Amino acid sequence: MTKNIGKLSATAFTQLVLALFTLISMFPIVLIIINAFKSRDGIFDNPMALPTSETFSLVGFHKVLDKSPFLHFFENSLIVTVGSLVLILLFAAMAAWALSEYKFKGSRWLAVYLAFGIMVPIRLGTVSILQLAVQFNLVNTLTILVLVYVAQGLPLAIMILSEFMQQIPKELKEAARCDGVGEFKIFFQIILPLIRPAVATVAVFTMVPIWNDLWFPLILAPGEETQTVTLGVQQFIGQYVTDWNAVLASLSLAVAPVLLMYIFASRQLIRGITAGAVK
Template sequence: MKQPLYRPLGTAGVHAILGGYTLVALFPIFLILINSVKSRAAIFANPLALPTPETFSLIGFHKVLANSHFLLYFGNSLFVTLVSLVCIVLFGAMAAWALSEYPFPASRWMTLYLAIGIMIPIRLGTVSILELVVKLDLINTLTALILVYTAQGLPLAVMILSEFVRQVPRELKDAARCDGVGEYKIFFQVILPLIRPAIATVAVFTMIPAWNDLWFPLILAPSDQTKTVTLGVQQFIGQYVTDWNSVLAALSLAVIPVLLMYVIFSRQLIRGLTSGAVK
């Protein structure tokens, strides 16, 4: 039997490539975090050095919290993101359950409609969305952002969750029905616990665009009381562009929640991605 002319990368080679890519991707975040707790002189002297007792300084965080309403912006982003995630996961799972369990003649057209929603960016409808928000008197409200992010995330959520709902054994659902369990209890007590990896995947993929979005907060909710953290940080950087302590501190405060979200749900995210890959 002839030997192949080349050998595919072994496990060590694959891990080396992935490890190198991880370092390249995380290096800018690492650089921001370590310099956010250093003095201005230390940043310019050696930006790659770790903070020491002599160079450690929280002056940037003090300036951010004292000279801006950062906690308010942070609370707005947290509220909008969490409520949007709950709506996306709940309505997406319910729609996936309906499309998978109760097929109807137009279900294929509904699936195609959702696929179009994934392919066409929602920003193309900004003018129409703005007109609708003004007519509903929702301008400069967090409700407008929640509605937009929910509409933005639902197509992808339904497509991902539908594949997982179809993999739930029918015997489980039929056994529950034979025991007199209603459809709502089957959905909440049987289906949702079994598709937790998919829910975590949807949560991560929809949380990051909502948290990092600058476009819709700038158009729909630019007032001081409804600014999100991304919009607030952008305007803060514009005012303190030469104050690197404050700039890096503001960026760190905006990045940390996303990192924590990924760390918390990373295992479920990987399980969801790998499960979907073989289904």
């Protein structure tokens, strides 16, 4: 009886901590969305209050969608994020398969090299990256952003996927080989479906830093034709005057893709995290 009460108390405490953490994490997002639908006076009078008939206003969304190229910035972010995500998942899955399945001379050193890529921030090489971009005439292009983000996301993605691939029973792969199935079919038809939770986890962890990044778009692609959402929001922030309605409206639109991806991939994400925790 005492053990059951202790377990219930521990579970209740854990749930309480998780609920508090969720509230703290969601509070800034909820605050942004609430104030995005309020007038300027409503924002400054009581930023914590919900929109009312007196304070409700869509002026921020009108300014963002009608008087600025926000949709073009959104399109640029979408192209860069989706392009980077597809290349990262494809190359990381193939590299993880090679590292986990085929043992070759230098494979351990390659794994150490990838771990080194995780520990060292890519921003330390900004000057060199900018020099290469100028040399290859890639400044103010979306291509340079995709290349940088692929290089940034590959090490962590390879390490996560390789750990999951090592847990797949060897008997399953050997049985497929005995049936005459080729390596490409084993990889694409057997391995990838089995590691979907890991792929979803990598996709979420990779998408958020790319979508929210301001550093590389500001340095490598600051032109109006190549600006991303995070960089485009800065046009509403001035040294002396800030259009808070437009800023909050643009931030609300910018956070929507991340929330949608988490909603659709949450089940696979949780399965991937819990599977990694068990290991």
